[in-house]
Amino acid sequence: MMKRVSRRSLSSLKSLREGNLNFINGQRIDGSGSSFDVFEPRTGDLLCKIKSTSKKELDNALSIAKSAQLEWMQTSALERADVLHQAALLLEKYREEIAYVETVDNGKPILESRIDIQSAIDALKYCGGTSIALLAGETQSGNGWKGSSYRVPVGVCAGIGAWNYPIQVAAFKSAPALACGNAVIYKPSEFCPLSAVLLGEVFAEAGLPSGLYQVIQGQGELGRAISEHSAVDKISFTGSVPTGQAILRASAEHVRPVTLELGGKSPLVVFDDFDEDIAVQGILQANFYSQGQVCSNGTRVFLHENVYQTIKTKLIDAVDQIKVEDPLEDQTRFGALVSKQHLEKVQGFISRAISEGGKIVSSSRNIETDLGGYYMRPVVMECHDHMEMTKAEHFGPICQIYKFKTEEEVLRRANDSNLGLAAGVFTNDFHRVDRFIENFEAGTLYVNCYNLAPAELGFGGFKQSGIGKENGVEYVNQFTKLKTCFYPKEQSRKLRLKKSHENEAVQRTTLFLCPRRRSTDWRENSYTSIKTTNRPTTCSSRSSGSSRINWKYQFCSWH
Numbered sequence: 001m002m003k004r005v006s007r008r009s010l011s012s013l014k015s016l017r018e019g020n021l022n023f024i025n026g027q028r029i030d031g032s033g034s035s036f037d038v039f040e041p042r043t044g045d046l047l048c049k050i051k052s053t054s055k056k057e058l059d060n061a062l063s064i065a066k067s068a069q070l071e072w073m074q075t076s077a078l079e080r081a082d083v084l085h086q087a088a089l090l091l092e093k094y095r096e097e098i099a100y101v102e103t104v105d106n107g108k109p110i111l112e113s114r115i116d117i118q119s120a121i122d123a124l125k126y127c128g129g130t131s132i133a134l135l136a137g138e139t140q141s142g143n144g145w146k147g148s149s150y151r152v153p154v155g156v157c158a159g160i161g162a163w164n165y166p167i168q169v170a171a172f173k174s175a176p177a178l179a180c181g182n183a184v185i186y187k188p189s190e191f192c193p194l195s196a197v198l199l200g201e202v203f204a205e206a207g208l209p210s211g212l213y214q215v216i217q218g219q220g221e222l223g224r225a226i227s228e229h230s231a232v233d234k235i236s237f238t239g240s241v242p243t244g245q246a247i248l249r250a251s252a253e254h255v256r257p258v259t260l261e262l263g264g265k266s267p268l269v270v271f272d273d274f275d276e277d278i279a280v281q282g283i284l285q286a287n288f289y290s291q292g293q294v295c296s297n298g299t300r301v302f303l304h305e306n307v308y309q310t311i312k313t314k315l316i317d318a319v320d321q322i323k324v325e326d327p328l329e330d331q332t333r334f335g336a337l338v339s340k341q342h343l344e345k346v347q348g349f350i351s352r353a354i355s356e357g358g359k360i361v362s363s364s365r366n367i368e369t370d371l372g373g374y375y376m377r378p379v380v381m382e383c384h385d386h387m388e389m390t391k392a393e394h395f396g397p398i399c400q401i402y403k404f405k406t407e408e409e410v411l412r413r414a415n416d417s418n419l420g421l422a423a424g425v426f427t428n429d430f431h432r433v434d435r436f437i438e439n440f441e442a443g444t445l446y447v448n449c450y451n452l453a454p455a456e457l458g459f460g461g462f463k464q465s466g467i468g469k470e471n472g473v474e475y476v477n478q479f480t481k482l483k484t485c486f487y488p489k490e491q492s493r494k495l496r497l498k499k500s501h502e503n504e505a506v507q508r509t510t511l512f513l514c515p516r517r518r519s520t521d522w523r524e525n526s527y528t529s530i531k532t533t534n535r536p537t538t539c540s541s542r543s544s545g546s547s548r549i550n551w552k553y554q555f556c557s558w559h
């Protein structure tokens with residue numbers, strides 16, 4: 001059993017502001033690399049200075065991770081799941097403290113930060129429970145042969161995260177990796193670096209041995225150093241398409257598995273048979289949650305010509321009523337954008353769209369506020385197909401509306417994108433629903449709802465929106481390698497008898513067919529004898545039964 005040193009406290013915001021934001025081998029320490037400033041989105045004030053991880057410190061952290069991982073992989077999946085479950089309970093316990101830090105760091109409403117922590121809790125419970133069953137593998141037999149496939153950890157997994165869901169992404173990168181017996185080295189976005197450190201403290205208090213979850217801090221340069229490092233066995237990345245492509249290129253050198261959760265430019269198609277008021281609530285949900293900084297947002301809203309005018313009018317009315325407020329207040333539904341640079345980027349998209357013929361039809365995008373910080377009003381824009389914003393992800397609170405006539409036409413326009421993260425359709429015609437499910441070119445589809453991403457089902461994109469999934473069984477599998485072992489049927493029976501007779505608990509001898517190609521008569525082949533670790537073959541998955549937030553919040557009132 002690995003030695004565990006439990007911590008008993010979570011760092012306060014005051015302490016985080018003071019630095020020591022790398023979390024290496026169970027300790028909060030400063031890096032010795034270059035420094036950079038982090039600003040508070042709700043006020044625009046300096047939040048903290050980060051001393052980033054140097055190349056030498058990265059090497060050291062990876063070597064600590066490898067040693068810790070070699071021990072961790074020897075623990076049972078059930079034991080690992082227990083640690084994740086404990087961490088989930090601690091996240092529940094510290095929900096308010098972490099939500100406060102998250103909102104100060106990111107600018108999103110505190111209500112949303114609380115929900116993001118729920119997603120992190122769900123991921124920990126789901127991955128812990130699921131891995132127990134997945135790692136058990138499967139056994140098959142055929143003519144003269146018997147074989148088992150089972151899953152082993154990948155090794156040291158690196159996570160590189162975006163800024164829009166800091167605690168959630170840190171948990172999404174670490175939960176499946178740890179559950180499957182890997183170590184994690186995580187680099188949060190330089191814009192929102194704090195909650196990943198708190199997650200490290202939560203893991204430590206839950207009994208996770210030091211070195212298995214480490215946080216390194218830095219900007220793109222550190223991300224590049226991770227993606228080029230030979231001691232990293234897998235990378236799980238959430239961020240923009242160009243960065244994802246750079247990581248993929250660097251990983252080709254090492255022939256290393258990569259999971260990419262990248263950007264989107266998702267269509268949301270609204271037909272004239274659907275309730276207009278519910279459609280408006282759905283469009284708000286698909287565009288303005290997290291100030292529009294959501295990868296799966298349905299920013300291209302196609303409205304059927306019969307309802308274009310009425311839905312447009314209702315939508316403008318609803319958007320104009322959204323209050324932009326201090327994200328730390330409980331009632332706030334729309335807070336600050338993440339950074340000055342990002343605010344300027346989003347405003348730049350709007351200005352270029354106007355010069356290309358786009359038109360803001362809601363009130364002004366600008367807002368006077370005495371909070372300081374990075375605020376703008378959400379907007380509705382009438383757009384056409386041949387403008388930059390129809391193709392490019394703006395990642396801000398801009399709902400683009402388009403008019404369409406026929407189903408065939410709108411499907412073609414909806415799919416006309418290099419990205420394929422999500423797509424939605426609002427209609428009461430279930431034959432039409434079937435046709436959209438079949439023909440939408442996207443990895444996540446929403447019918448009469450939008451932006452759900454529960455832990456139980458895979459979420460991820462087609463086309464340039466990514467490779468692999470987060471959530472669901474597929475996601476947990478991505479943090480394992482599959483080993484398949486064949487043996488002759490009679491030999492396997494003898495081995496079983498021998499094993500039970502000698503009560504051999506740790507190791508057994510088995511046989512590989514060699515050469516690998518299966519002959520019609522396997523007896524003609526020669527054998528090679530090797531040693532393998534004995535593994536349990538039956539385990540049951542545990543329910544993640546949590547005090548979940550009801551997902552129906554998705555159509556909550558915005559005013």
Ligand SMILES: NC(=O)C1=CN([C@@H]2O[C@H](COP(=O)(O)OP(=O)(O)OC[C@H]3O[C@@H](n4cnc5c(N)ncnc54)[C@H](O)[C@@H]3O)[C@@H](O)[C@H]2O)C=CC1
Pocket residue numbers: 160161162163164165187188189190218219220221222223224225227238239240241243244246247260261262263264294295296393395421460461465466
């Ligand atoms: N599909 C999904 O699940 C999600 C996708 N996203 C996408 O993330 C993007 C917004 O996030 P950003 O932080 O602006 O993305 P980004 O690509 O600029 O940065 C993401 C992370 O990559 C690091 N990085 C930068 N250059 C790197 C390099 N050359 N090699 C390795 N790492 C590097 C950054 O420091 C940061 O930690 C949007 O495109 C959004 O759609 C965001 C959330 C979820």
